[in-house]
Amino acid sequence: xxxxxxxxxxxxxxxxxxxxxxxxxxxxxxxxxxxxxxxxxxxxxxxxxxxxxxxxxxxxxxxxxxxxxxxxxxxxxxxxxxxxxxxxxxxxxxxxxxxxxxxxxxxxxxxxxxxxxxxxxxxxxxxxxxxxxxxxxxxxxxxxxxxxxxxxxxxxxxxxxxxxxxxxxxxxxxxxxxxxxxxxxxxxxxxxxxxxxxxxxxxxxxxxxxxxxxxxxxxxxxxxxxxxxxxxxxxxxxxxxxxxxxxxxxxxxxxxxxxxxxxxxxxxxxxxxxxxxxxxxxxxxxxxxxxxxxxxxxxxxxxxxxxxxxxxxxxxxxxxxxxxxxxxxxxxx
Amino acid sequence: xxxxxxxxxxxxxxxxxxxxxxxxxxxxxxxxxxxxxxxxxxxxxxxxxxxxxxxxxxxxxxxxxxxxxxxxxxxxxxxxxxxxxxxxxxxxxxxxxxxxxxxxxxxxxxxxxxxxxxxxxxxxxxxxxxxxxxxxxxxxxxxxxxxxxxxxxxxxxxxxxxxxxxxxxxxxxxxxxxxxxxxxxxxxxxxxxxxxxxxxxxxxxxxxxxxxxxxxxxxxxxxxxxxxxxxxxxxxxxxxxxxxxxxxxxxxxxxxxxxxxxxxxxxxxxxxxxxxxxxxxxxxxxxxxxxxxxxxxxxxxxxxxxxxxxxxxxxxxxxxxxxxxxxxxxxxxxxxxxxxxxxx
Numbered sequence: 001x002x003x004x005x006x007x008x009x010x011x012x013x014x015x016x017x018x019x020x021x022x023x024x025x026x027x028x029x030x031x032x033x034x035x036x037x038x039x040x041x042x043x044x045x046x047x048x049x050x051x052x053x054x055x056x057x058x059x060x061x062x063x064x065x066x067x068x069x070x071x072x073x074x075x076x077x078x079x080x081x082x083x084x085x086x087x088x089x090x091x092x093x094x095x096x097x098x099x100x101x102x103x104x105x106x107x108x109x110x111x112x113x114x115x116x117x118x119x120x121x122x123x124x125x126x127x128x129x130x131x132x133x134x135x136x137x138x139x140x141x142x143x144x145x146x147x148x149x150x151x152x153x154x155x156x157x158x159x160x161x162x163x164x165x166x167x168x169x170x171x172x173x174x175x176x177x178x179x180x181x182x183x184x185x186x187x188x189x190x191x192x193x194x195x196x197x198x199x200x201x202x203x204x205x206x207x208x209x210x211x212x213x214x215x216x217x218x219x220x221x222x223x224x225x226x227x228x229x230x231x232x233x234x235x236x237x238x239x240x241x242x243x244x245x246x247x248x249x250x251x252x253x254x255x256x257x258x259x260x261x262x263x264x265x266x267x268x269x270x271x272x273x274x275x276x277x278x279x280x281x282x283x284x285x286x287x288x289x290x291x292x293x294x295x296x297x298x299x300x301x302x303x304x305x306x307x308x309x310x311x312x313x314x315x316x317x318x319x320x321x322x323x324x325x326x327x328x329x330x331x332x333x
Numbered sequence: 334x335x336x337x338x339x340x341x342x343x344x345x346x347x348x349x350x351x352x353x354x355x356x357x358x359x360x361x362x363x364x365x366x367x368x369x370x371x372x373x374x375x376x377x378x379x380x381x382x383x384x385x386x387x388x389x390x391x392x393x394x395x396x397x398x399x400x401x402x403x404x405x406x407x408x409x410x411x412x413x414x415x416x417x418x419x420x421x422x423x424x425x426x427x428x429x430x431x432x433x434x435x436x437x438x439x440x441x442x443x444x445x446x447x448x449x450x451x452x453x454x455x456x457x458x459x460x461x462x463x464x465x466x467x468x469x470x471x472x473x474x475x476x477x478x479x480x481x482x483x484x485x486x487x488x489x490x491x492x493x494x495x496x497x498x499x500x501x502x503x504x505x506x507x508x509x510x511x512x513x514x515x516x517x518x519x520x521x522x523x524x525x526x527x528x529x530x531x532x533x534x535x536x537x538x539x540x541x542x543x544x545x546x547x548x549x550x551x552x553x554x555x556x557x558x559x560x561x562x563x564x565x566x567x568x569x570x571x572x573x574x575x576x577x578x579x580x581x582x583x584x585x586x587x588x589x590x591x592x593x594x595x596x597x598x599x600x601x602x603x604x605x606x607x608x609x610x611x612x613x614x615x616x617x618x619x620x621x622x623x624x625x626x627x628x629x630x631x632x633x634x635x636x637x638x639x640x641x642x643x644x645x646x647x648x649x650x651x652x653x654x655x656x657x658x659x660x661x662x663x664x665x666x667x668x669x670x671x672x673x674x675x676x677x
Contacts, residue, residue: 042533142620156621157395186394186560188618191604195617213533216563216606243609257534259563260608265545268567271535274503 003030003070004175004207005054005092010067010077012046012053012231019279023049023062024231025287028306033174036201036208038222038239040215042254044275045228047211051177053077055094056084071175090120092175093168095197097183099160103152109163110136110148113170120171135166139196158189165196172204179211194221216260219243227251230275230287232303237312247312247319249294286315294318334384337554338406338441338522341380343415343425345401346372349626373625375401377578378415383522388548388555390569390586392562392601396622398578399558400526406556407443407524408432419522439469442520446527448511452499458485458510459495462517469518480517487550488513489543505536509543516547524556529564541568562605566590574598577622577634584659594661594669596639616640633663641665 012024024046031037039047052058054069054076069076071087079087096102104112113135114128123131129148136144139162152160161181168176178197182190198221201208212218218225218239225242227235227250235248246252255261256269273291276283284290289299298317306313348370375398383389393399404410406417408429417425419437432438442465445451452461462481466472472480482492490509499507508528515523525544529537545568548555559565565572565586572589574582574597582595593599603616618638628634633646645664653660656670 042535159621187562187604188394188600192617192619214606215534216608219608220606254534255608257538258608259534259537259541259561259567260605262567265542265567268538268542270538270542 002033002072004033004035005209006030006068006070007050007054008068008070010050010053010069011065012049012058012062013065014059014062016061016279021278022231022283023278024053026303027067027228027231027233029226029233029236031175031207031209033207034201034205035224036198036210036222037224037226038210038212038218039226039228040212040218040254041228042213042275044230046231047213047228048179049231050228051094051179051209051211055088055092055177089116089173090171091173092177093171093173095161095164095168095176095178095181097180099157099164100152102164103160105152108149108151109155109160113148113163113166116167116170132166135170136163138200139163139166139169140192157185158193161185161189161193162196165193165200169200169204169206173206175207175209176201177209177211180213181210182217183212190217215254215258227254231278232287232315233313234288234315235313236306237314241312247314247321248288248316249292249318249320250288252320286317294320334387336382337385337387337420338383338556339416339418340382340406341416341418343376343379343402343405343417344374344413345376345398345405345410346374346413348372371627374578374628375625376405376412379575379578379580380415381573381580381583383554383556385521386548386552386554387571388557388569390565390572391556391558391575392560392565392572393575394560394601394622396577396625397575398625399575402575403443403524403526403556403558407441408438409443439465439518440521441524442515442518442522443524443526444511444515444528447531448507449499449504449531452507452510452514454499457496457498458490458502458506461499461510462495462514465514465518484513484517485509487516487547489539503536504532505539508532508536508540512540512543512547516551516553519551520553522554522556524558526558527560528557530559530561537564544568562590562602574601577625577628579634579662580653580660581635581662582659583653584657588659592669592671594656594659594666595635595663596641596669597635599669600640 008028010024010027014021014023027050039050041047053064056076064077067077071092074083074087110129110132113132117123117128117131118125133144133148136148141147141159141162182193185193210222222239224238226233229250235251242251246255253269253271257271259268262268276287276290285302286299289295296318303315379402391399405412408424411429412425415425416423419440424437427435459481462484463477466477466480485492485495488509490506490513494502494506529540532540557565557569569586572586573580576597582589582598589598590602593602600616600618620638623634623637631648631650633651636642636646651662651664653662656666
């Protein structure tokens with residue numbers, strides 16, 4: 001099966017006043033048609049930069065140094081602005097973290113959906129308003145005809161996020177990137193929004209890349225999880241396997257630090273150390289090695305690469321063999 | 334356990350213009366003042382107690398009145414009704430401005446949500462921690478420096494960071510400054526408003542463990558406001574669930590999360606993604622909460638979103654009823670009790 005998106009060896013640098021930040025290094029992953037994967041990591045791990053590079057919306061200070069991102073036959077990383085304009089919105093779309101700031105504050109939401117329909121959805125100017133109301137209905141907004149005339153500030157955070165989803169899905173893209181779509185929303189709203197995204201993705205057969213820092217949420221929603229740390233993919237595996245049998249020490253520690261994994265506070269384990277400074281010239285090949293409890297001499301050589309067809313990839317020379325460090329805990333309720 | 338904070342029938346209502354034009358507002362003002370304006374019932378008849386050394390969690394979705402309640406009981410704003418007693422002394426009657434210089438000010442302290450926003454950007458970490466000590470304890474010079482360093486040390490803040498400004502500190506370090514500032518004056522009650530919401534999980538663990546250690550060392554009581562139920566479950570003895578200005582359920586944290594009795598709590602618990610249970614539970618709340626502007630006093634606040642919602646819920650507002658160790662404001666709470674608990 002050809003994947004909907006295949007990212008291979010993506011590296012991104014940012015030029016800053018205090019030096020070059022090597023934000024992404026050799027990042028590879030792919031998402032199949034109709035599949036949902038999650039990019040998980042803490043802040044600074046490079047999740048969003050990956051998404052921005054793929055969408056061609058990197059900050060001007062950022063530069064893709066190597067890599068390919070194949071959307072069908074098109075390499076997004078070497079695409080011209082014209083080629084990008086053709087696929088963005090039509091073949092791939094993105095939902096941003098804060099719907100209130102991502103929506104245009106001075107345009108009614110119905111018109112904002114209409115704009116996308118006219119530009120990418122082969123909808124005539126005259127038919128757009130009615131179609132926009134239909135989109136609002138599809139994302140579960142009650143009284144869509146009235147809501148189409150509302151401005152973003154007149155809606156709650158959850159409703160704004162629904163509008164964003166309507167905009168992203170207006171042209172029925174084959175790839176959706178959702179960058180922390182529910183951060184800042186209540187858990188009850190989060191559940192409803194995530195249901196909506198999964199249902200629509202299933203209906204449209206859309207591939208979804210879901211970016212989050214919430215491991216539990218990723219586990220609930222994604223078939224495969226790609227764990228990132230300091231600009232590297234450290235582990236990439238089917239969801240059940242990741243929780244049952246984490247092989248990269250960082251993944252294991254991340255799971256052990258998640259509040260849900262413990263019965264009381266003492267069982268939670270902090271992750272020692274901090275992210276390395278990505279401006280350093282002498283970054284070790286494994287950017288986790290300086291924090292790693294399982295460091296061995298072999299860690300000084302370049303990281304192992306994923307062989308084609310690897311199901312459970314671990315970028316580690318001394319991976320954990322079984323779930324020894326963290327015993328599975330039966331969580332309450 | 335002796336009672337530290339006892340609040341009874343606390344209400345806070347904010348007048349709103351209701352979208353009326355300038356002329357209408359002017360007429361209203363002439364005719365009867367703000368009493369005639371429609372009001373947002375942000376907090377409505379809330380009563381609870383916090384014991385000495387107890388950790389109480391307050392959960393609920395945004396807009397439910399958590400923050401207003403917290404501001405009222407930390408006496409940053411005045412209440413519309415009700416009483417707030419700290420160690421037997423009535424505080425609700427004192428205007429918030431006067432309370433700022435009250436002898437009990439130091440006894441209730443607060444840690445705000447995002448330490449990056451709540452610390453004066455022009456204050457160094459030292460100045461931020463020293464400020465309440467100067468104002469409330471009158472410390473100066475060597476005594477002040479000694480106390481700041483002691484507290485920083487207690488909170489795991491390296492002393493060489495005390496000369497830094499907030500933007501030069503990491504998120505976890507800023508959180509430590511926020512906590513150090515609040516506990517510097519040795520409060521009896523520490524109110525924590527989502528202290529870890531802006532932090533990564535790895536840092537969150539450290540801060541939560543710090544809070545637990547501080548409580549064990551000093552015997553402070555905590556009121557921990559959060560929407561992260563898995564954190565509340567770990568840190569709190571007891572939990573209060575709030576919905577649209579009212580407490581709908583309260584009780585021991587373990588019980589509430591394992592067998593929620595109020596339909597809102599049930600939906601809330603079901604919505605939390607669990608690490609070792611990757612199936613999404615299909616208990617979803619439809620629609621939006623009802624308007625908090627002058628709500629009908631005879632309709633359950635949850636009516637309309639509640640999967641149960643009967644005629645009774647439309648005609649009689651359920652009040653908090655005691656059921657075992659818990660209190661629940663639902664006409665049908667008994668139906669949700671696990672069989673074992675009914676017998677006992």
